[in-house]
Structures are given as C-alpha cells and as structure tokens.
Amino acid sequence: MLPIVGHQPISLIDFPGKISTVFFFAGCDLRCPYCHNESLFTFNIENVIPKETVIDEIEKRSKFIDGVVFTGGEPALYDELIDLFKEIKEKADVEIKMDTNGLNPEFIEKAVPYLNFLAIDIKTTPDMYKELGSELTESDIKNRLIKTKAILEDNKKIKVEYRTTMYPPLVESYERIYKMFEFIPGNAEYFLQKFVNDKAWSSKARETHSYTVDQLERMVLEVRRNTRKDNIFVRTYL
Numbered sequence: 001m002l003p004i005v006g007h008q009p010i011s012l013i014d015f016p017g018k019i020s021t022v023f024f025f026a027g028c029d030l031r032c033p034y035c036h037n038e039s040l041f042t043f044n045i046e047n048v049i050p051k052e053t054v055i056d057e058i059e060k061r062s063k064f065i066d067g068v069v070f071t072g073g074e075p076a077l078y079d080e081l082i083d084l085f086k087e088i089k090e091k092a093d094v095e096i097k098m099d100t101n102g103l104n105p106e107f108i109e110k111a112v113p114y115l116n117f118l119a120i121d122i123k124t125t126p127d128m129y130k131e132l133g134s135e136l137t138e139s140d141i142k143n144r145l146i147k148t149k150a151i152l153e154d155n156k157k158i159k160v161e162y163r164t165t166m167y168p169p170l171v172e173s174y175e176r177i178y179k180m181f182e183f184i185p186g187n188a189e190y191f192l193q194k195f196v197n198d199k200a201w202s203s204k205a206r207e208t209h210s211y212t213v214d215q216l217e218r219m220v221l222e223v224r225r226n227t228r229k230d231n232i233f234v235r236t237y238l
C-alpha cells in the first residue's frame, strides 16, 4: 500500500513552470528539525488515498494540468510507486516530478525512466546527517548521495534540481556548502532555500533565526564566484 495521505488539486509553484496536482506521502527516514510536515512522519490508514483515486484525480484534470508532483514525507521509500508512475504515463499525458532526499539511489534508478523532474534536498554534509535523525553512517550517506549523483549524470533527459534549506546549525559556513558540491551533478540547478522557523516541528528550530534574504543573496554571489558556477540561486517562497 502506498501511504499517499494528502492531495492539493492545483499548484502553480511545486513543479517549476507547470500547473500541477500534488500528492503527499507519509513516512520519512529523516527528522529534519525545520520540517513543516511533522504530521506526515506517521500516518493513519484511514487517511490513505487509494491508488485508484490518485489515478482518477489525475485523469480528470489531465486537460488542464501539465504535471503531477509526488512529495512528502519521502516518496522514494515505496517501491510500489514505480508501478503508479507507469500507470500514470499510460493513462494521462502529464509530466511527473518527485521530491526526495536522494538517499535511495536504487529507487531513483528505477524511477528515472518515468520522471521529467527530480528535486533533491541535500541537507548538509554527510557527517551531520545524524543531527537529522538518520540511522545511516556517514559513509553510507556519502555513498548513497554519490550513487544518486552518478545516476543523474547518466540520465540527462530529466531536469534535476538540488536544494539546501539554509538552517544555520546545519549550514553554518561556506566550507560546508562547498563540501556539498561533491554530491551535486554539475548540470543541476542548485538553490539555497530560506529556512522558515515558525512552522518547524522542533522547538530548537523555531527559536533559531534564519539567514535574511540579503545574506542568502550575498552567499549565492560568493559561492558562484568561488565555484565558477552560475546555476546557483536563492529561493525564498518555500
């Protein structure tokens, strides 16, 4: 069973440049302190939207949407989602985007043939993932992120975006940002995303000040200059 527990019928912001319908998965293998989706950490079976309903909702909107977004939670925890991707592509002329933390390269490899857009949240450097509640070792995190990067570098047909929520305790220095580039494909757009504290589930995160937009813009300029990459941006709306 796929724990899809939420549906936003129309979105103008979740799939860049597209009108989309968005489905939310419950369950996540991380516990980012700044997460706004605490309600999705667990799920009640009564709230699950059956796969048939998901297909119906997409088919009935397919004339006025461009795409479907699967977000979470963590959609890449559920292998059965690959079958749903196949069915969507057979039944509706829509593009598919998925949001993931990038820690399940085996899933990503199977999903890539059906995806048009993949957005990957790289949180911090691998040594800090224990602060996010991960049970994986630093080297496991590193290996998984490297495998994901290699898969995406081999599949140039899908659009790929990486992003980091700029939560100061996890991204406190330029050195940490530069270390994350080891895991980001060169052709992917990379967004430094503003951390918004008021909806964070952890009290520590709620009490933590975010970087200002001015600070983030200065960081982007500095990172562009030092990495000689121009596909790095600030994102403030999420």
Ligand code: SF4
Pocket (backbone or CB within 6 Å): 028, 029, 030, 031, 032, 034, 035, 036, 037, 072, 073, 074, 101, 121
């Ligand atoms: S990976 Fe995403 S859904 Fe999971 S805890 Fe972090 S922010 Fe929340």
